[in-house]
Amino acid sequence: MSLRIDGKKISSDIKEELKEQVKQLKEEGVSVCLAVIQVGNDPASSVYVNNKKKACAYIGIESQAYELPEETTQEELLALIDRLNKDDHVNGILVQLPVPAHMDEKEIIQAISPAKDVDGFHPQSVGALSTGEPGFVSCTPAGIIQLLKRSGISIDGKDCVVVGRSNIVGKPMAMLLLRENGTVTICHSHTKNLKEVCQRADILVAAIGKPKFFDESYVKDGAVVIDVGIHRNAENKLCGDVDYDKVADKVSAITPVPGGVGPMTIAMLMNNCVEAALRMNNR
Ligand SMILES: Nc1nc(=O)c2c([nH]1)NC[C@@H]1CN(c3ccc(C(=O)N[C@@H](CCC(=O)O)C(=O)O)cc3)C=[N+]21
Structure with a gap:
């Protein structure tokens, strides 16, 4: 049995904490x-x-x-x-x-x-992430770190494979995993032996942008799988980059779509807004 990482629950916990903090700040x-x-x-x-x-x-x-x-x-x-x-x-x-x-x-x-870049997309924010200066971090990868931490999954020393190298997910994701002392590999369309590289992953972050691309042959027994994809089929049903039903039994933990990474993106945006207000008020 694998852990279904509940992004809805974790994002609602974060929103609860932020609500309390915002109330305090208002006072x-x-x-x-x-x-x-x-x-x-x-x-x-x-x-x-x-x-x-x-x-x-x-x-x-x-x-x-x-x-x-x-x-x-x-x-x-x-x-x-x-x-x-x-x-x-x-x-x-x-x-x-x-x-x-x-x-x-x-x-x-x-x-x-x-100072107001709550998306973390400005080159200054991106640079700050790689040098470790204070700055806003892109919400989706920041949310993924929270999903892992709040599920008790450690990153330190783990083989982390990120599939996708976009500016808003893949690249900042790799930097954040590195900051947590993961051993990070970034894969993309020119990667040779993608399957073999993915099979080495303790933590696999799937952000390839193809519906149900990753099946059980891509994952190691007991790996942690994070699915960043969002695709909508003809019946308006959502699915991710991972074929959840084929992968779930083989791994130790996996995020569903919907209800995994997506809700975390918004929770982290809210977190960045509160952080922006704190900084603007020199807190
Ligand atoms: N400047 C900018 N910042 C963004 O952060 C940004 C953007 N532009 N453009 C579009 C993408 C996409 N994005 C999502 C946010 C929440 C869910 C989300 O909550 N997803 C739910 C499902 C929601 C549904 O039913 O459609 C889930 O996965 O459970 C998904 C995707 C933010 N984006």
């Missing part, structure tokens, strides 16, 4: 405010943005929603970011990705003040 006169910007009305993005608003409301974080039309120009968006950067009331700024094709995502990310 001391410190408020927390997140600005969420969405350009265009991609339905999937709208669902995520809504979930973020709901989480803010639950915890006691003020949320400002900026729903901009698809035709918004780069200059208009940069002007809004600039205004929010200068607004002392706003602690965190998030621009929902992806942005429409006519926009320059890189320039947008770099326009957000690193």
Whole structure:
């Protein structure tokens, strides 16, 4: 029998802790405010943005929603970011990705003040993660570390294999596992013998972006499997990068999709907002 790592439960524990902390801060006169910007009305993005608003409301974080039309120009968006950067009331700024094709995502990310970069996507935040300076950490990989720690799974000295090298998941995930003294391998589309490398993993992080790609032949007996994939089939049912039913009996612990990594992403975003407010108030 393997442990089904319950991301819903762990994320709700974290939200409970944050709610208490925010209440305490309010009594001391410190408020927390997140600005969420969405350009265009991609339905999937709208669902995520809504979930973020709901989480803010639950915890006691003020949320400002900026729903901009698809035709918004780069200059208009940069002007809004600039205004929010200068607004002392706003602690965190998030621009929902992806942005429409006519926009320059890189320039947008770099326009957000690193002090308010609750997504952890700014190059300064990314650099700080690799040198160990204080800075915001990308929410999904930060959430995965919390899932492991709060499930009593140690990372120290373990063989950790991360499959995927994106800026928002794979690369920061590798840096965080390294910070926890894991021995880290990053795999990608040019990796030879992907299966053999995965079979060595004590902790396998699957972020390849292909539905049910990993079956039992990729995992070692007793490994820990973290599934970062989110795919929706024709019936709107969610699945991950891992074929859960084929893998679950062979491993010691595994995250489901939904209810694994996804909910942690939002919990860590809330955590980063509180951290931004603490820093802005010199706490
Ligand atoms: N600037 C920016 N920051 C982000 O953090 C960001 C983004 N853009 N763009 C899109 C991705 C995706 N993302 C998710 C958040 C929560 C779940 C989540 O809660 N998933 C639930 C299921 C939710 C459902 O039913 O769809 C689960 O896995 O159990 C998933 C995905 C944040 N993203």
